[in-house]
Amino acid sequence: MPPSRKTRYRKSVIVPGATTRDAPQGGQMRSLSRFEINLAAISHNIRQVRSSLDPDVGICAVLKADAYGLGAVRIASQLNRSGVEMFAVYTPEQAQVVLRARLCAPVLVLAPVRESGPLEQLQGALAAGYVQLTLHDEQHVRELECIAGELHTPLAVHVEVDTGMSRGGITCPAAADVIRAVHDSPLLRLQGIYTHLASAGHDADFTMRQSERFDGLLRRAARWIPPDCVIHEANTFGLLRGRQHHRGMVRIGLLWAGYGPEEFAGRADTRVQDLRPVLRWMSRIVHVKEIPVGTNVGYGSIWQAQRPTRLALVPVGYA
Template sequence: MLEAYFLDAREHIWAEAKITKDLFGVENVAHMGRAIRPGVAFGMSVRPYDGAAQPAATHGRIERKSIQPPDRPARMHSDSLFHVDLAAIARNAAAFSRLVGPPTVCCGVVKSDAYGLGARPVAETLTQAGMSLVAVFRVEEALDLLSSPLGRPVLILGAVRSLCPMHPLMPSLASGDVQLVVHDLSQLKEIGAVATSLPGPIQVHVMVDAGMRRGGCPPSEAPQLIEAAMQMPGIGLAGLMTHFTSAGTDAAATRAEQAVFSEIVDRIGRLPEGCRVHAAATAATVRDPAYHQGMVRIGLGWVGCIPGDEALSAAFGSQLSPAVRWRSSLRHVHHVQEGHAIGYGQRWRAKRDTRVGIVPVGYADGIPLAAGACDGCEGARIAVVSSAGERIAGYATVIGAVSMDQIAIDLGDLPEVSAVEPGRAVEIISATHEGPTTLRNFAAACGITPHQLLASIGPRVRRVLVNREETVSQTEAWHPAAAV
């Protein structure tokens, strides 16, 4: 028996129920309470959510929360579940805090709804685990997080302009609960024009362009902008920052960009008390302690994944807990004869008689188009679970064109291929450190980054929040019906 909590973000309510099975065979939903509201997952009974933290998982019970993306119709399907492990995220946050050590602090990057995983629960988890700030890109994202009990500032990375004294962000700017990134002098002047009417200074971080050339001021203009921020009434300089172009793949380029940034910091000399210098995101944080400085910005790292070179990932990745898992099951299985083609465009033909399984997720759910094998390309692989549900039986290649709602996989190489029938559990992304279905490896097989894969998973895929005490290994007992 599992205790489940499903959040409908449009209604800001929680549904409670007792369930005995999940995606792979929902049989019982015993409602707790009477009030039923439309649009709630599974039509469960509900109670108001007061913002209090839900109880942590205990032995034999898993806390689960399913997030409905805001301002979207309730069109999630039950063909797959995307698990987000908050306990793993907390462990990863703590691991990075230990890596950098004081006085360096960590900022958790949760832009784009925490890469689609749910900005509010992820941000709460990161701050409770010790991160000192969280960062978003847009004003709207910051406003959404302000409704959560973070107790930490929110840093807006994008260039915020055209603020007015009545803007809903103003009280949080005055209190320091929201901080801004300044990219040029004209933006600073716009912020300063409204800052003088506030009871407290607006805290800003000056962004220096050391080579990315997508934001920030050129190095030649940086000293003037930094001095202006330190002297302007109503403005507090909380940080100096830059962003590396290739920290995960190019050590030489990263050193050169750091040198550009360091030269500017040295020219400024004494900075205001509390002003933090920061340049490193996840990859640079792992690459070299010299990049830690006053703060590091951790994005993909809290998911349990290190972007960039394999060697860089191996250096620290084993100390992290993979925090995401995407599960589905076979909807249909059929025989395909040698020479017969699969899917639109006949891009893949069987080189032998085989069995093909159909998984009911497609590009509308976030499966990359490049996942499918065709003549001349290998394709990504997904895990197929054993018939007893105790282990991974093997891996099956995605074949042919990825369709909107489904993919085909070649089951022919599985040792128990003749026994594979509809209903068998499969895993697209695994919460493991190795194998073709890790977040990193599945994304690489599709020719994209892990960030892009996560952010592309569609709103109709149900996100379920769980808390697990330890990372699941490939050999650990697998019980798909228990939704663990």
């Protein structure tokens, strides 16, 4: 992960199509190390992902925690130009930041929002459907209706169904009744239904069981699901696991950043070729020395030279 903004080795990119989080005036280096963010690689990766999907499958770009520390506004702007159909963040505050990019696609808030206060600055975006909320449990239906009343606008919601992740979302037995309640509510609009795959990167059997549970719920609730409701299931590893998980939209974080397939355990039924890493950590050698056999190196002397060795010092810690 990138360093915090307080570290000394922040630095801008000096290559076409790239930038960094903190660009000093005049492009001069503040220290000896820098992170390089290649914005052009983001668009390339989205094209590669798109080519692996059926034409009617959308892409939701996940930008939690300030786009994983890379700068949500600039990353969202590039993804917006790349034509993604939705963005996902965790909190309303993160949604506010992402909306500064003047997006053409809606932003889904994944966290349970149970009070109107965090949404007051988003009232216009909520009314226009540019910010959509996740519904997590039975009580949440009533809470979101209260929020809609206080803000004087209906709310677009996605119902999260817990099929095995055991974190957020409504249990499968209760989910159909919640979907019906949203369908019947004059204050809520059902924009999506989704689940989150827990082990798609390494456990095909459990992933399939989750998908089958989700299918069962969708069948039970079919009469209350409008035609334009987006059904989504696959994260990055779910996308790679197979087309049966793609449904109406895939949610990707690692893939837009150029990572994922190399960590996938097992046979990838969906192949995403030629991804380009968006992030590169660059530094330089500042000191070289020769040491004899038996010399201890580093804190705790945890490494010892087994032969005459040339050492290079790279300033990538607290430098």
